[in-house]
Amino acid sequence: MRLAxxxxxxxxxxxxxxxxVIIPIGSNEQHGPMGLLGTDWMCxxxxxxxxxxxxxxxxxxxxxxxxxxxMAQHHLGFAGTISLRPSTFMAAIEDWVLSLARxxxxxxxxxxxxxxxxxxxxAAFSQIYSxxxxxxxxxxxxxxxxxxxxxxxxxxxxxxxxxxxxGSHATPSEIAVTYAAYPDQVREVELTPKIPPxxxxxxxxxxxxxxxxxxxxxxxxxxxxxLGQQIIDTAVAGLLSDIKLFSAEQKPA
Ligand code: NI
Numbered sequence: 001m002r003l004a005x006x007x008x009x010x011x012x013x014x015x016x017x018x019x020x021v022i023i024p025i026g027s028n029e030q031h032g033p034m035g036l037l038g039t040d041w042m043c044x045x046x047x048x049x050x051x052x053x054x055x056x057x058x059x060x061x062x063x064x065x066x067x068x069x070x071m072a073q074h075h076l077g078f079a080g081t082i083s084l085r086p087s088t089f090m091a092a093i094e095d096w097v098l099s100l101a102r103x104x105x106x107x108x109x110x111x112x113x114x115x116x117x118x119x120x121x122x123a124a125f126s127q128i129y130s131x132x133x134x135x136x137x138x139x140x141x142x143x144x145x146x147x148x149x150x151x152x153x154x155x156x157x158x159x160x161x162x163x164x165x166x167g168s169h170a171t172p173s174e175i176a177v178t179y180a181a182y183p184d185q186v187r188e189v190e191l192t193p194k195i196p197p198x199x200x201x202x203x204x205x206x207x208x209x210x211x212x213x214x215x216x217x218x219x220x221x222x223x224x225x226x227l228g229q230q231i232i233d234t235a236v237a238g239l240l241s242d243i244k245l246f247s248a249e250q251k252p253a
Contacts, residue, residue: 032170151238167218180228
């Protein structure tokens with residue numbers, strides 16, 4: 001079930017069968033000359049939406065709207081990037097979680113598509129848990145952050161597909177996933193150099209100076225629709241098995 005395409009009585013009925021919700025979360029940021037600005041929110045949304053369709057016949061999954069703006073200050077040197085500062089992002093995550101928790105969702109699973117979000121999402125979880133910790137109470141929520149590339153089977157598949165030139169930003173794997181889902185958005189661009197440099201991430205001007213076209217170590221031109229579909233299929237299976245384990249997790253009595 002998709003939360004945004006449901007009515008409130010349907011959500012109430014769903015909560016009698018499951019209290020797990022998946023939130024795709026990402027970022028709107030430059031992805032080099034071949035990657036779409038939405039790559040990091042599209043990838044988790046594409047995977048979670050496909051998994052939700054597969055699950056319709058058996059145990060229904062609840063899919064929340066995509067949280068599509070993240071912490072991307074280092075990409076602000078490139079046109080089109082939109083970023084929340086870490087403190088804003090944490091506050092927004094907390095409000096999303098508390099809204100869903102108020103209705104009875106108690107297993108909240110963020111499927112993430114942006115490495116730059118990880119520290120802030122984990123900090124937001126600690127902030128939520130701390131309200132209970134200081135008051136000597138047990139938080140009723142089980143919160144999980146999972147990067148889509150860490151789903152079972154995905155990293156080894158991508159490593160096999162792209163042994164050289166995968167890199168860490170505007171990677172052929174993430175771009176392939178978006179090309180598979182949106183084949184009319186495929187870009188043909190001559191990349192120079194094929195494999196750009198790698199290095200640390202600091203502020204936006206420093207990033208632009210180190211990584212002039214936005215890519216970090218990634219030959220985006222290796223992305224194809226066919227490879228992207230293979231990655232999606234593997235990630236969907238991985239997500240379905242991971243969600244099953246996550247939903248079964250219980251707090252100690
Ligand atoms: Ni990305």
